[in-house]
Amino acid sequence: MIVASFWLGRLNSHIFPTDIITLGAALSILFGGVVTVIVVTYYKKWHYLWRELFTSVDHKKIGIMYIIVAILMLIRGGIDALMMRAQQATSVGTSHGVLATSTFQQVFSAHGTIMIFFAAMGLMFGIINLVLPLQIGTRDVAFPFLNLTSFWLFVAGMILINLSLGIGQFSAAGWLAYPPLSELKYSPGVGVDYWIWSLQIAGIGSLMSGINFLTTIIKKRAPGMKFMKMPMFSWSVLCAMTLVVFAFPILTVTLSLLFLDRTLGMHFFTAGHGGNMMMYVNLIWAWGHPEVYILILPAFGVFSEVVATFSRKRLFGYRTMVWALILITILSFSVWLHHFFTMGAGADVNGFFGIMTMIIAIPTGVKIFNWLFTMFHGKIHFSAPMYWFLGFVGLFTIGGVAGVIMAIPPADFQFHNSLFLVAHFHTMIVSGVLFGYFAGIHYWFPKIFGYKLDEKLGRVSFYMWFIGFLLAFIPLYILGFLGATRRIDHYSASLGWQPLFIIAGVGVVIIAGAVAVSILQQIVSYRNRHQLLDLTGDPWNGRTLEWSVPSPAPYYNFATIPIVHDRDAFWVSKNESKEKKRVLEITDILMPVNAPVAVYIGICAMLFGFSMIWHIWWLSIVSLVIFFIVLMIRISDENPYYLLSAQKIIEHEGNI
Amino acid sequence: MKKRIKIFVIVLVIVGLISLFVWYLSGLNFEVLNSKGPIALQERNLIYFALLLSLVIVIPVFSLTIFFAYKYRESNNNTTYRPDWDRSFVFESLWWIIPSILIGILAVVTWNSSYQLNPYKSLNSNVKPVVIQVVALDWRWLFIYPNSNIATVDYFKFPINTPVDFYITSAAPMNSFWIPQLGGQIYAMAGMSTELHLMASSYGNYRGLSANLSGVGFSGMTFSADAVSNAAFSNWLKYVRTSNNRLSLSNFNILAHPTISSKTINYYGVYPNLYVKIINNFMSSKSEIKHKIFTKNNINMVGM
Numbered sequence: 012m013i014v015a016s017f018w019l020g021r022l023n024s025h026i027f028p029t030d031i032i033t034l035g036a037a038l039s040i041l042f043g044g045v046v047t048v049i050v051v052t053y054y055k056k057w058h059y060l061w062r063e064l065f066t067s068v069d070h071k072k073i074g075i076m077y078i079i080v081a082i083l084m085l086i087r088g089g090i091d092a093l094m095m096r097a098q099q100a101t102s103v104g105t106s107h108g109v110l111a112t113s114t115f116q117q118v119f120s121a122h123g124t125i126m127i128f129f130a131a132m133g134l135m136f137g138i139i140n141l142v143l144p145l146q147i148g149t150r151d152v153a154f155p156f157l158n159l160t161s162f163w164l165f166v167a168g169m170i171l172i173n174l175s176l177g178i179g180q181f182s183a184a185g186w187l188a189y190p191p192l193s194e195l196k197y198s199p200g201v202g203v204d205y206w207i208w209s210l211q212i213a214g215i216g217s218l219m220s221g222i223n224f225l226t227t228i229i230k231k232r233a234p235g236m237k238f239m240k241m242p243m244f245s246w247s248v249l250c251a252m253t254l255v256v257f258a259f260p261i262l263t264v265t266l267s268l269l270f271l272d273r274t275l276g277m278h279f280f281t282a283g284h285g286g287n288m289m290m291y292v293n294l295i296w297a298w299g300h301p302e303v304y305i306l307i308l309p310a311f312g313v314f315s316e317v318v319a320t321f322s323r324k325r326l327f328g329y330r331t332m333v334w335a336l337i338l339i340t341i342l343s344f345s346v347w348l349h350h351f352f353t354m355g356a357g358a359d360v361n362g363f364f365g366i367m368t369m370i371i372a373i374p375t376g377v378k379i380f381n382w383l384f385t386m387f388h389g390k391i392h393f394s395a396p397m398y399w400f401l402g403f404v405g406l407f408t409i410g411g412v413a414g415v416i417m418a419i420p421p422a423d424f425q426f427h428n429s430l431f432l433v434a435h436f437h438t439m440i441v442s443g444v445l446f447g448y449f450a451g452i453h454y455w456f457p458k459i460f461g462y463k464l465d466e467k468l469g470r471v472s473f474y475m476w477f478i479g480f481l482l483a484f485i486p487l488y489i490l491g492f493l494g495a496t497r498r499i500d501h502y503s504a505s506l507g508w509q510p511l512f513i514i515a516g517v518g519v520v521i522i523a524g525a526v527a528v529s530i531l532q533q534i535v536s537y538r539n540r541h542q543l544l545d546l547t548g549d550p551w552n553g554r555t556l557e558w559s560v561p562s563p564a565p566y567y568n569f570a571t572i573p574i575v576h577d578r579d580a581f582w583v584s585k586n587e588s589k590e591k592k593r594v595l596e597i598t599d600i601l602m603p604v605n606a607p608v609a610v611y612i613g614i615c616a617m618l619f620g621f622s623m624i625w626h627i628w629w630l631s632i633v634s635l636v637i638f639f640i641v642l643m644i645r646i647s648d649e650n651p652y653y654l655l656s657a658q659k660i661i662e663h664e665g666n667i
Numbered sequence: 668m669k670k671r672i673k674i675f676v677i678v679l680v681i682v683g684l685i686s687l688f689v690w691y692l693s694g695l696n697f698e699v700l701n702s703k704g705p706i707a708l709q710e711r712n713l714i715y716f717a718l719l720l721s722l723v724i725v726i727p728v729f730s731l732t733i734f735f736a737y738k739y740r741e742s743n744n745n746t747t748y749r750p751d752w753d754r755s756f757v758f759e760s761l762w763w764i765i766p767s768i769l770i771g772i773l774a775v776v777t778w779n780s781s782y783q784l785n786p787y788k789s790l791n792s793n794v795k796p797v798v799i800q801v802v803a804l805d806w807r808w809l810f811i812y813p814n815s816n817i818a819t820v821d822y823f824k825f826p827i828n829t830p831v832d833f834y835i836t837s838a839a840p841m842n843s844f845w846i847p848q849l850g851g852q853i854y855a856m857a858g859m860s861t862e863l864h865l866m867a868s869s870y871g872n873y874r875g876l877s878a879n880l881s882g883v884g885f886s887g888m889t890f891s892a893d894a895v896s897n898a899a900f901s902n903w904l905k906y907v908r909t910s911n912n913r914l915s916l917s918n919f920n921i922l923a924h925p926t927i928s929s930k931t932i933n934y935y936g937v938y939p940n941l942y943v944k945i946i947n948n949f950m951s952s953k954s955e956i957k958h959k960i961f962t963k964n965n966i967n968m969v970g971m
Contacts, residue, residue: 112883112886113883116880116883183882183883184880185880189840189841189879189880190840190841191840191841191857192840192841192880192881192882197839197840197882282837282840282856282857282858282949283857283858283948283949283950285950288841288856288857289856322739323748323750324749324750324751324752324753325750325751325752325753326753327753327754327755328753328754328755328758328759329753329754330754331759331763351854353843353851353852353853353854353878354853354854354856355786355787355853355854355859355861355862357785357787358781358782358785358788359781361781361785362777362778362781362782365777365778365781366774366777366778369770369773369774369777370770370774372766372770373763373766373767373770376724376762376766377759377762377763377766379728380728380731380758380762381759381762383728383731383732383735384755384758385753386735386736386739387735387739388739388746388747388748388749388752389739389748389750390739390741390746390748390750391735391736391739391740391741392741393740393741401732401736404728404732405729405732408724408725408728408729409725412718412721412725415717415721415773416714416717416718416721418777419713419717419773419776419777419780420777420780420781420784421709421710421713421780421781421783421784421851422710422713422714422717423851424710424784424786424850424851424852424853425699425707425710425711425714425847425850425851425852426699427843427851427852427878428843428852428878428879429699429878431699489692491699492697492698492699492700493695493696493697493698493699494696494698494699494845494847494848494874494876496845496876496877496878498880498885498886499885499886500886501886501887502886503889506695506696507694507695508695510691
């Protein structure tokens, strides 16, 4: 018995799911994984994948991997949403719905965690990886190996959170796991530990990415690209990554303290023994509020590029746009308390944080008006990204009004934790973050893959998202006014809420259809890729440097590093006469070699997390030791580069 | 012609569906807006005020979006195309200044209302308040009337037009105490006491609930707050005093055991200073609080 617990920790024969829904979910993920492995093995593609994708330090390939994982997680989180709506539409009066309460609570906890950390963050880092180095005219990020390591840590966290479906259970304490509910006393299982470790590992990856992109922007811009000549997307990434660097350490520390409470019996946040749950709530939101700006600022950047390109006009009010971004960045650290006006702080504290929150609406509004005036006297080409942009402006404004109302503390007392709040933040995150990155994917797709995406299906997907969103969330705003709280798995029939939950469920089904259309769009576009081919490298009549290289972008990005004289560098150079263009000599380039070590580090991190969750201490030690060994081997390699000869570059350029 | 009929039918169906929806909504109780007490009413008015003020920004944004998107479409050749026009001091100043003024107005309202509607503030009234100590349990609500030596579970009664002083704690995970028709919520936290001061201005059984996730019984953590006449209230107090249930420490521990139940219970005879005892359960002896804190307004805690 003692031997078994040494080798297996808390693992035993009762860890497998017993309810049919969790079991089904776990088995379908397992099935999908097995099928993928069989297909890859059958086509003998393992070597190719390993060399060209998994171990490649090319930022564009890392970006593609991020987006694939993020889309898979968007689907996983979407299925969670479907289950939640199915439960709430059926569990009324004497009926108790399709899910057991504990399953339902795991489902909404997983939905929030997965959507923020693995869908939204994945899309964000994916797009940044794809575009940022090209846009600032550099061949790679500052630390290519670190970039790949961040990605594999992200995957390790993703695997852990999905593993909880089949082995043990997931947290039922909500996506931010407030103590004391998340403490050992009230959540004795492994669920909260899964939550802690999947976020801890993915969060460290995010922090390293933040450092990486911040350094890239500061140090690796093309010669002549002063900060005030930098494209708006790059500016937004600069601000978001500054937030990452300041905010994510708070998350790391908070999760560590909760881990110490749960695993070593400490009392940072426990009820009793001197623990203070209010400290946790403050800490988690001191990270959590900047986090929403981390997600949305790069999406603002995408919209800035999209609206200028498709209006065929310079972005309006560049200078005020930059200052608005900087202001939002600074202010986002001074509003976290608005997430808990109801915790009983005094009137002056609540009043201060309420006013700070409202002030953020000013620079955000400035950005909206500048975007609108970019269209003014433009020539707007309505491609799918413009649809996402217009949908964003409409929904984001509504969500913003809801936000300003809730920024008044006494008004918030009536909305806190209600479905009104849920509707508000979904409006912001879906219309802002998701619509932004969908626009970005459509916009930059040809640069990465060399062909455009099908326009018509892109628009169909947008319309379905838009209508589905209205149907799914207008009922939640109404339910908020009716006094319905979030996270309820059952309510009394006499309240008459059921039709609203049913309409909301229909909305989610339409959104699921929209995602299916997006997948269809990928398939159709791939089949028609010869008609959709982008031969010019500049399919949208673009303005920034990424459009100056051929599509798909070569693996070394730029044969010669461009020299920047103006904002919208590529647009300006297009309008210059041919004679003025300088012909630069192509020289040899040092390129980073593939880094299998990043994959090993990811595996070690996953095993370490798993062993900490299940208290398999020997495995923790072993995985840590292996981690240090592979890391030492890698950093002892004094020259992890290879020389790409000018001859090869000229050949490659000639083939395009 | 056929196309027109088609459009007509579609419009008719949409209008029909919307009217059906509005008819359905008119039968519902919009608890946040259907205020039955002064606090809820003021909070509702704040919501309306902020909403109306926001329209000053929302209407221009919506109109400009639709107008610009329509007018400056590629296929419209009757517009001037100015690809390099990218700044205007006047325009940009306009949308820094106007929103700043609006937010300035809202900030003043926010600051003042934070004080006026501070949950810790006692209500202005000539009537002596009723004191109720609220304890969130796993997963029930305990209401102790320290001045009447009674306690109830999952419901309580109070006279209308009389301030009710709620002192709120938790013997379980964090909960949030909320009666939407009487006024906004505040957290119930173990080892701490928060306050809420509410009043009802008309009779009714108002739905109360926990607004913060507290475990598997969370959805069932509802209670009824019954606003009754003074006479009915004193009759009810007498009635509860006939109860044979005593809220001794051991009975409290049984009650505090995690249970999902919507059964209401009446207690007569409450362990002295039980509320303070519950709070101190979660505190180290050094920081134990004296029961003085909860005798604000010179109310004697034990007996009546």
